[in-house]
Amino acid sequence: MNNNKKVIQSLALLTLVIAIGGIVASCNPDDTQVVTNFTNITMEDNFEAGETPNPAFWSYELGNGEAQGIPGWGNNELQFYTNRTENVKVEDGMLKITARQESFEGFGYTSGRILTKGKFQQKYGRFEARIRLPWGQGLWPAFWLLGDDNDGAEIWPNIGEIDIMENRGQEPTLITGSVHGPGYSGGDSINKDYDLVNDRFDTDFHIFGVEWGPNYINYYVDDVLYNQITPESLEEEDVDAANWVFNDREFYIILNVAVGGNYVGFPSAETVFPQTMEVDYVRVYSAD
Amino acid sequence: MKKLSFKNHIALPLLGLMCVFATSCERGYSDDIDVATFPVSPDIFTDNPVGLTDEFFESFDPATGANTEGFGTDDNVAFKGTTSIRIDVPTPSDPNGGYIGGIFRDRGDGRDLSGYDALTFWMKGSTTASVGTLGFGSDFEENKYAVSINDVELSTDWRKIIIPIPDPSKLTQERGMFIFSAGSQSTNGVGYTIWIDEMRWENLGTVAQPRPAILAGQDQTAQANVGVEVPLGGLTQTFNLGNGQDITVNATPAYFDFVTSNPFVASVNDLGLVSVDGPGEINSETGLLENTATITASIAGVEAAGSLTIEASDLNIIALFSDIYAEVPVDNYNGFYAEFQTTQGFNVDEGGNEIIDYTELNFVAIEFYGREGSGVQPIDASEMTHLHIDVRVNESLDPADFLTFELWNNFTLGNAVSGGFTISSGELATDQWVEFDIPLTSFNGLTATDALGALFTISDATIGAVSLDNIYFYSEN
Incomplete structure (x- = not known):
């Protein structure tokens, strides 16, 4: 029995290796696609200590966007972001961002949004996080990057946006990876969905990552490379390849859970609150 | 492994597929226990x-x-x-x-x-x-x-x-x-x-986010005498499917694990049948009588919404409307009086719990005097001390809203007497059950209770939508 098990395990391992090989091969349809695997770690937060996110890496974005001149964060989002532990806390080795249905500062929902702006920024490399998503109509969790705005001298979408993972809570098997830039922003972003077959993103943790270098961004879920976006991708959408804004600046990390908004629609009576996005870790690797 | 050789690369994934099946077939089996198993054919x-x-x-x-x-x-x-x-x-x-x-x-x-x-x-x-x-x-x-x-x-x-x-x-x-x-x-x-x-x-x-429920997810309370048995209804399990839609299935009690918080008062068996077993015990530390038991349930470790809290009592009961106590025969739950009455509604099932549901209420009567020769006997409540009634207002409440309960003795006869008891808006709650125990002596003008024949509910249209439950006369032994 034991011997059989060993053989079976060995064979299963072999199969796994073959499967991964198959995936890499199938996602490499032509010679122009660059597949990289960066290993030199430059930032790591495992959320192991304290009750709040480590201030060496993270700060909060608060409110509903009015202070920034974009009420509803430009998307008609319904939540008010706070820095209370009810919305953002570190616990059990996790970062937990919790969206709640409650009356607060004139809004019907609260949630959290943290970012590494000015604290950790990097050009190129691998950005990844291991996350279990919340679920339900109208929930909009995201792990994304924004380009440095040169102290406000430049504005979105010219600064660029790399969405490593966005999800509509009513689509528990799907996530989307996108880029936004001049001529390809908002509803015209360049993106691709990834469908987790026979599983869902709210029942277990998955690793969402990009590997980003000169003229390419590769999108991963777990070990699966499911998309590559390049300047040629812009041209396919009739956008000038010169509008590629991902070769000239550092980007910072944002983690948040929005409620409602143009992208996801509004919560329904069936949406269960509170809803928590659990982040096991965030890791960044340099491109060298 | 060394004995294996492959002629070409196609054989590898094939073998891999077989291995996956082989390992998945082993899941759940133990080397130590010889469990009889049945076919898994899908x-x-x-x-x-x-x-x-x-x-x-x-x-x-x-x-x-x-x-x-x-x-x-x-x-x-x-x-x-x-x-x-x-x-x-x-x-x-x-x-x-x-x-x-x-x-x-x-x-x-x-x-x-x-x-x-x-x-x-x-x-x-x-x-x-x-x-x-x-x-x-x-x-x-x-x-x-x-x-x-x-x-x-x-x-x-x-x-x-x-x-x-x-x-x-x-x-x-x-x-x-x-x-x-x-x-x-x-x-x-x-x-x-x-x-x-x-x-x-x-x-x-992709079947996930289980949310079981008993009693349709409601927290219900009931007084019950020792010996009474109450089946738990409204048993469901809700999942979220891969398309993001919720689906709720009706499930039998066998899927649930039931527990009681106080076995000295009530127990619950595998069939979801609650038995009121005893009057409770005096807590030796506090000196207080602990005569309530709360029944809850779970499926596969996930706590179910809804509960039943039983308060053990020792009451003489004459029940007009109850899921727990045997009801006496009544003529109707809405003795409609054409022309004057607007009230619609009667008894309905709500998640396994029978309630009376009225809409467009101005006034309405539960009749139990033998209307049109029905043979229903009036109730002799002369040994009873209280009327118990649960009320849930199904709309928003205004300060001037009220409900009056009015009892009639010798209803429709020449020697009829009646008395009313009014509940003000502040004592009621929207979408929540409120229990009332009203002394029969509080029904002003009700000078006799030996032949009660009608219970009116009156709002003069201040409250249109209201539900009633657990309507009974009682006295304590």
Whole structure:
């Protein structure tokens, strides 16, 4: 029995290796696609200590966007972001961002949004996080990057946006990876969905990552490379390849859970609150 | 490993596939325990029934109106392959029976379904309609693990139906592969055809976020004498499916684990039957009588919404309306007085709990005096001290809103007397049950209670929508 098990395990391992090989091969349809695997770690937060996110890496974005001149964060989002532990806390080795249905500062929902702006920024490399998503109509969790705005001298979408993972809570098997830039922003972003077959993103943790270098961004879920976006991708959408804004600046990390908004629609009576996005870790690797 | 050699790379993935099956077959088995296991075969119907009894379709009893002639297969319609199941839903007046329904049973001793999370099949209709019941777990024996969904919308194109298993670990030997029941209620009596194909057990991996409930998720309270038994209704399990939609299935008590908070007051058995066992005990530390027990439940470790809190009592009861106490006969729950009365509504089932539901209330009476020679006897409440009544207002409350309960002795007779008791808006709550124990002496003017014949509920239209429950006269022993 034991011997059989060993053989079976060995064979299963072999199969796994073959499967991964198959995936890499199938996602490499032509010679122009660059597949990289960066290993030199430059930032790591495992959320192991304290009750709040480590201030060496993270700060909060608060409110509903009015202070920034974009009420509803430009998307008609319904939540008010706070820095209370009810919305953002570190616990059990996790970062937990919790969206709640409650009356607060004139809004019907609260949630959290943290970012590494000015604290950790990097050009190129691998950005990844291991996350279990919340679920339900109208929930909009995201792990994304924004380009440095040169102290406000430049504005979105010219600064660029790399969405490593966005999800509509009513689509528990799907996530989307996108880029936004001049001529390809908002509803015209360049993106691709990834469908987790026979599983869902709210029942277990998955690793969402990009590997980003000169003229390419590769999108991963777990070990699966499911998309590559390049300047040629812009041209396919009739956008000038010169509008590629991902070769000239550092980007910072944002983690948040929005409620409602143009992208996801509004919560329904069936949406269960509170809803928590659990982040096991965030890791960044340099491109060298 | 060294003995293996492969002629080409195609063999590797093939072998890998076999290995995955080999490992998955081992899951759940232990080296130490020799457990008898049953087949895990998933298919129920492909182009033919798979592993079912020779009857294939076993109808409900024709004596109930079940039509045994409308079931068959159709070689001209199929979602996949050549053949589908065809169910011709009859008209109510069909001489062969006015509805159709029955079960499919495993031909063996049952199947081990613990590795699956749902029964799935494809279904379409000759017209849009609503199918009364679809489910599984009924074997015409114990029906222990019966599951159903109700009023399923039928489309004229194929749709995949997913019926989740509330707790797959329970189904290690199940014979009830499918149950359905369909009539023409939703088509105004017009018959129609249902086709079903590709029925099987699946492990979808996307059936998630279980939210079980008892008593339809409500927290209910009740006073009950020792010896009373109360069945728990409204048992459901809700999942979120891969398409983001919630689905709620009715589930039998066998899927649930029930617990009582105080076994000195009440217990609950595997069938969800609550028994009031004792009056409670004095807490030796506080000196207080602990005479309540709260019954809760869970499925596979997930706590169910809803609870029943029993307060053990020792009461003489005359019940007009109760799920717990035997009711005395009444004439009606809405003795409608044409012209003057606007009130609509009567007794309804709400998640397994029977309540009285009134709308457009101005006034209404529960009559129990023998209206129109019904033979119902007036109630002698002369030994009773209180009227108990639960009230839930189903609309927003204004400060001037009120409810008056009015009791009549010798109702409709020359020597009739009556008295009212008014509850103000502040004592009521929107969408919440509030319990009232009103001394009969508080019904001003009610000078006799030996022949009570009517209980009026009056709002003068200040409150239009209200529910009533647990209406009884009592005195403490």
